[in-house]
Amino acid sequence: MLWYGSGNAVNPYWNYRYNTNQDVRDRFLLNASLKYEFNSWLNAEVKAGGDLYSTNTESFLYAGSPIVANGRYSMGKENFSETNYSALISARKDGLFGKFGGAASLGGNLMNQKKTWLNGSSGELEVPDLFSLNNGKSPATVSEGLNHKRINSIYGTVQLSYDNYWFVDATLRNDWSSTLSKANRSFLYPSISTSLVVTDMIQAEGGSIPAWVTYGKVRASMAQVGNDLSPYQLYNTYTIGKDPNGNTTAGRNSILFDPNVRNELIKSLEVGAEVRFFKNRLGLDVAWYKSNATRQLINIPMDPLSGYSSRKINAGDIQNTGIELMADARVIENPEGLSWGVNVNYSKNKNTIEDLLGNEITRYGIGGFDNLQVLAITGQKYGEIYGTKYRRVEDVNSPHHGKLILNADGYPQADSELFRLGNQQATGLLGITNTFLYKGLQFSFLVDARFGGQIYSGTNKAMQQAGNAAITAPGGERNMMILDGVIGNAEDGYTQNTKEITTQRYWETITTIGNLGVVEANVYDASNVRLRNVQLNYNLPSKLLTKTPFQKARVGVSCNNVWMISSHLNGIDPESVFATGTNAVGFENSSPPTSRTIMFNLSVGF
Amino acid sequence: MKNITKKLLFLTIGSALTFSCSNFEEINIDPKAANIDQVQVEYFLNGSMIDAQQDPHVAERAFVLYWKTAGRQQRSNGIATGIADDGWSSDYYGGGYMSKWLNSANMAVQTAKSQMEAGTQKPYTNNSLQAARIWRVYLMSELADNFGPIPIEAFQGVNPEFADLKTVYYFLLKELKEASAAIDPSVKVPDNIKKLDAAYGYDYAKWKSYANSMRLRLSMRLSEVDPAKAKEEFEDAVKGNIITDASTMFQIQEKPGWDALTGVMSREWNAQLLSATLNNLYIGLGGISSKDQLPASFHAAIKPANWMGLKFANHITTMTNDPGAGFWFDGLHDVIDPRAYKTFIIPGDFTNADFSNYPTYATDPSVTKRDLLDAAGKSVKQIEAKNTWNAGSLGAWGNKGSQNQVYTFSGTNPRLAQRYRNSLNKRVFFGPWETYFLIAEAGVRGWTVPTPAKEAYEAGIKASFDYVGGVGTRLSTYLNSVSYNRAGTSVSWDHVAEPPASRVMNYADGYTNAAGTMNAIYPKNELYKAGAVKNDRLTKIITQKFIAQTPWLPLETWSDHRRLGLPFFENPAVEIPLPNLPALTSSNYMTSSIKFFPQRLKYPSSLQNSNPAGYEKAKGLLGGEDAVLTPLWWAKH
Structure with missing residues (x-):
């Protein structure tokens, strides 16, 4: 049973056989539609659809592990249904007025979504390995729930085109959601986009373009999207439950709801251009965008002594701006011999908190531990990293300015205040794919680079503390050290340090001040360059296949996360994070290494 | 054609109306x-x-790893060496635990008040309200004794404002007084409601006793910082009904399983080793020989009174002011407090029903032979720990620790009795002994109390003996004993003679068996009366209180030490420096200072962002850094 040593760790071989889960889902999808063509340009369609599924989950823990002596059993049932009824009237006509063409539609939708669930757990079993809810040492615990919401919508679209080189699309949608209060239930959101194929326009207007220009297009769009809430997130309610003795308890919910919250409204703006040259051998796509998530519905953490762990608010304005550049080139094109293609992607995104809740809330924590905090702060980029710094001589007039202030024994000290140490956002991302083709052989590799941004690495700290980080014994040597710092004295402030210390004690000191050591010591530049993916494929010559039932056959191998070419984290992948599902990507702490996958594939076509 | 269009349009609009928003609310x-x-x-x-x-x-984090460690009821480093874990503190403070408990207590108060305003109350609602107020006081005191400043006006759906500890304590004392007075014991409670009070079954007289005894505890907390208020509140509260016998104890039945009622000390991997602090109080206290306490099979292991043990200079630290430092005790002590063998079990005593076989998934508890190693990992000396009694000093043992397989191992050290760990006991929140020791302390301070201090002191010891049970009928021998323990304190109330500076003890070198003698000194506790006094009455009271509060009330033993510097807490060993106790060094470990002991928990780091204004206020009210070593208002400074 034991994994190793005398701890309470569970042997993974035991775990995979005796600590098991099972999920079964039955799903039905139903669709019906009726369409009537009034004439060549007008039609109407009525649709009804249903998506029904039920999920049964069970988990079994057998007796004999240190987890729970006699084993444990739990089960759950979930039913989901969503029905949609919609009607749409569409019209389309080219050559509406001269070279103008147009299309329009008007429709409505009724959505009804319902989910119910029931979960039970036996707790520790009385009779070992009898997996029944009523076989617990304590009465089974049961939880149940129900979610029900409806959205009614009306929407319309208008499309206009001119001579097949200029297009304008506009949409308008109004939703009524059951999850918002009567005053805020109805919300409207439009979009408009346009594109102009410049090359087609010039030609259509009788102009000519140089032969080396193949294609050119400019585009712009503006859109808004509204989102509602999940059900039951307006009014504060209470829970009634049972204590382990079977007596009644009551409690409050953990999120403070506000019945006056409104729908989210995400506004986005994009302009872009696409050009292609030399008979499509070189292409370039450029885009600039700005999106503002306004009134975003988020749970902002509260002091739990308020009665709630968080509150639901419409957060003011969270903005993303950036550019995306894409280029592709077929450098060598030779269908008989070697071909070489290059694809380059570059993007730069800046995520800023323009407003949370006025002056009332100007920051919240998105992750962190002890003296390390990853924060969202009004007016700053999302994901600011704060932590402790070494104590240093801050007085610019001091001859020792900038030097570490050591304690009497010659060890570094930390300031107790938290300082800004960086930001987790990358300033730019670059990806370059090279593809080579020779006869049936295809070889490609993708090099990814990330520029800028910082990350705190708890793994580096832990290894320094344990003494198994390379940096704790450079070149295998553990020489005594004298830190370049000063020690405070009563007379004239500071004297240069002369105390000799051991490497072991040095690393112990800087890693055990607070739970994460002196945070500054392990904040790293998260920039890195890696060979993300390598692929090799081979298409079997059709000659070989003539006597087989196959038309096509291909074998290949691909490898992901191949080689970290350059990184500052001493072997830790800057893409590791401390927990799954967190937004605090600037915090890594004993994360499992990012995995490398190798896939072999064979595909055949008949 | 147009008709069909119309029909379809009507159908669309009609169905939209049928499924309109009328039932959305x-x-x-x-x-x-x-x-x-x-x-x-x-x-x-x-x-x-x-x-x-x-x-x-949360019990493992708060009760065991924080309170039992800081309160020196188990041998462990962690918080006792200045380290508070942000994850543990956040869990304890957070919405899953303390904030939830307090939230529900506040909801009980609010709901009762609004029912009474609306006239929808039951005949017993007023009494339930008072019980809720009394319980809320306990929870608030628990929170405040861990962190310091806490809010008084809280749970209103807005981030609360923190109040200074003086305001908090005054509020708690007022609440206890008012709530106790407002209970009407004549009200009848239906049985289905009685079930909803796991402590007292809504026996209102007992709630009054609990309220008054809590008022004694909390007023005494102010003895050093605000003696006038402490005296006034104490003298008033002690006039009422108080917890003086087992039937009025505030205690709640535990249950096996994994839920809120599971024993607080039930995690098998926590070794729950006897601490050196407690061992120094036990050894020599009460004048009752181990021979009179243990079956004959143990008698051969009992050592003479002047035996210090085996000296292992390379394997046991001496860089602490623990009077037992440096020695392995290769047997049982001649004289020891009779509660010692009931509360902690001798290594190798496998047939004792109270011997803890935790962790059951490992054989550690049954292994009594372990080695002392050299730097290469080779055994230098094998130690047989069966029928021995040791408690290694806490702190950093450096190489002496890494080459010593014995000092923190579960099979080789006395560990907490299984009855406190098996989830079949009752968790005690207030025992009668505490009431008596509080009265005795008040008597020593010259406050007006109904029972003379000596009588209260002895009644407290008796209540503790009764609770532990099976310690025999040697109470009068114990109460009259003038035998000093390792901290230099005796039991007898009338015996206040100070111990000699040192005594001559025999020992043997553990490696060579060479016999030796040494002058064993009684440790100097500079935290109390500058280290000049080891056997006055207050020291006796707090010594007994510490022993009686083990193992259920470690937060109280931590608080008493923070308040008085009593009983004697040895310094963590500093074979290598402890980065989180920077003031404790290789040159001062023989002296005591509040800088060597944890004073509080750091607030959870999330508070800085979830309640920035509240956090800044709380930090200001602390009067120091938000750090483990910042003393609370009522503590020694």
Whole structure:
């Protein structure tokens, strides 16, 4: 049973056989539609659809592990249904007025979504390995729930085109959601986009373009999207439950709801251009965008002594701006011999908190531990990293300015205040794919680079503390050290340090001040360059296949996360994070290494 | 054609009307959630009291790893060497635990008040309200004794403002006084409501006793910082009903399993080793020989009174002011407090029903032979720990620790009796002994109390003996004993003679068996009367209180030490420096200082962002850094 040593760790071989889960889902999808063509340009369609599924989950823990002596059993049932009824009237006509063409539609939708669930757990079993809810040492615990919401919508679209080189699309949608209060239930959101194929326009207007220009297009769009809430997130309610003795308890919910919250409204703006040259051998796509998530519905953490762990608010304005550049080139094109293609992607995104809740809330924590905090702060980029710094001589007039202030024994000290140490956002991302083709052989590799941004690495700290980080014994040597710092004295402030210390004690000191050591010591530049993916494929010559039932056959191998070419984290992948599902990507702490996958594939076509 | 268009349009519009928004309000009401008219005062209070028993997750963090360590009821480093874990503190403070317990207690208070305003109350609602107020005081005191400043006006759906500890304590004392006075014991309670009070079954007289005894505890907390208020509140509270016997104890039945009622000390991997602090109080105290306490099979292991043990200079630290430092005691002590063998079990005593076989998934508890190693990992000396009694000093043992397989191993050290670990006991929140020791302390301070200090002191010891049980009928021998323990304190109330500076003890070198003698000194506790006094009455009271409060009330033993510097807490060993106790060094480990002991927990780091204004205020009110070593208002400074 034991994994190793005398701890309470569970042997993974035991775990995979005796600590098991099972999920079964039955799903039905139903669709019906009726369409009537009034004439060549007008039609109407009525649709009804249903998506029904039920999920049964069970988990079994057998007796004999240190987890729970006699084993444990739990089960759950979930039913989901969503029905949609919609009607749409569409019209389309080219050559509406001269070279103008147009299309329009008007429709409505009724959505009804319902989910119910029931979960039970036996707790520790009385009779070992009898997996029944009523076989617990304590009465089974049961939880149940129900979610029900409806959205009614009306929407319309208008499309206009001119001579097949200029297009304008506009949409308008109004939703009524059951999850918002009567005053805020109805919300409207439009979009408009346009594109102009410049090359087609010039030609259509009788102009000519140089032969080396193949294609050119400019585009712009503006859109808004509204989102509602999940059900039951307006009014504060209470829970009634049972204590382990079977007596009644009551409690409050953990999120403070506000019945006056409104729908989210995400506004986005994009302009872009696409050009292609030399008979499509070189292409370039450029885009600039700005999106503002306004009134975003988020749970902002509260002091739990308020009665709630968080509150639901419409957060003011969270903005993303950036550019995306894409280029592709077929450098060598030779269908008989070697071909070489290059694809380059570059993007730069800046995520800023323009407003949370006025002056009332100007920051919240998105992750962190002890003296390390990853924060969202009004007016700053999302994901600011704060932590402790070494104590240093801050007085610019001091001859020792900038030097570490050591304690009497010659060890570094930390300031107790938290300082800004960086930001987790990358300033730019670059990806370059090279593809080579020779006869049936295809070889490609993708090099990814990330520029800028910082990350705190708890793994580096832990290894320094344990003494198994390379940096704790450079070149295998553990020489005594004298830190370049000063020690405070009563007379004239500071004297240069002369105390000799051991490497072991040095690393112990800087890693055990607070739970994460002196945070500054392990904040790293998260920039890195890696060979993300390598692929090799081979298409079997059709000659070989003539006597087989196959038309096509291909074998290949691909490898992901191949080689970290350059990184500052001493072997830790800057893409590791401390927990799954967190937004605090600037915090890594004993994360499992990012995995490398190798896939072999064979595909055949008949 | 146009007709069909019309029909379709009508169909569309018609169906839209049929499925209109008219029932949207209804749809968005969760049918499984309770509204404010459905929840009852007693439901909230029951939830609060049961949850506050601490499920194993938080019990391991708060009760075991923080309180038992800081309160020196087990040998462990962690918080005792200045390290508070942000994850543990966040869990304890957070919405899953303390904040939830307090939230429910506040909801009980609010619900009762609003029912009484609306005239919808039951005959017993007023009494339930008072019980909720009394319970809320306990929870607030628990929170405040861990962190320091806390809010008084809280749970209103807005981030609360923190109050200084003086305001908090004054509020708590006032609440206890008012709530106790407002209970009407003549009210009849239906049986289905009685079930909702796991402590007293809504026996109102007992709630009054608990309120008054709590008032004694909390007023005494102010003895050093605000003696006038402490005296005034204490003298008033002690006039009422108080907890003086087992039947009025505030205690709650534990249950096996994994929920809030599971024993707080039930995690098998926590070794629950005897601490050197407690061992120094036990050894020599009470004048009762181990021969009179143990079956004959143990007698051969009992060593003479002047035996110090085996000296292992390379394997046991001496860089601490622990009077037992440097020695392995290769047997049982001649004289020891009779509660020692009941509360902690001798290594190798496998047939004792109270011997803890935890962790059951490993053989450690049954292994009594372990080695002392050299730097290469080769055995230098094998130690047989069966029928021995040791408690290694806490702190950093450096190489002496890494080459010593014995000093923190579960099979080779006395560990807490299984009865406190098997989830079949009752967790004690207030025992009669505490009331008596508080009265005795008040008597020593010259406050007006109904029972003379000596009588209260002896009644406290008797209550503790009765609670531990099976310690025999040697109480009078014990009460008259003038035998000093290792901290230099005796039991007898009338015996206040100070111990000699040192005494001559025999020992043997553990490696060579060469016999030796040494002058064993009684440790100097500079925290109390500058280290000049080891055997005055207050020291006796707090010594006995510490022993009696083990193992259920470690937060109180931590608080008494913070308040008085009593009893003697040895310094953590500093074979290598402890980065989180920077003031403790290789040159001062023989002296005591508040800088060597944890004073509080750091607030959870999330508070800085979830309640920035509250946090800044709290930090200001602390009067120091938000750090483990910042003393609370009522503590020694």
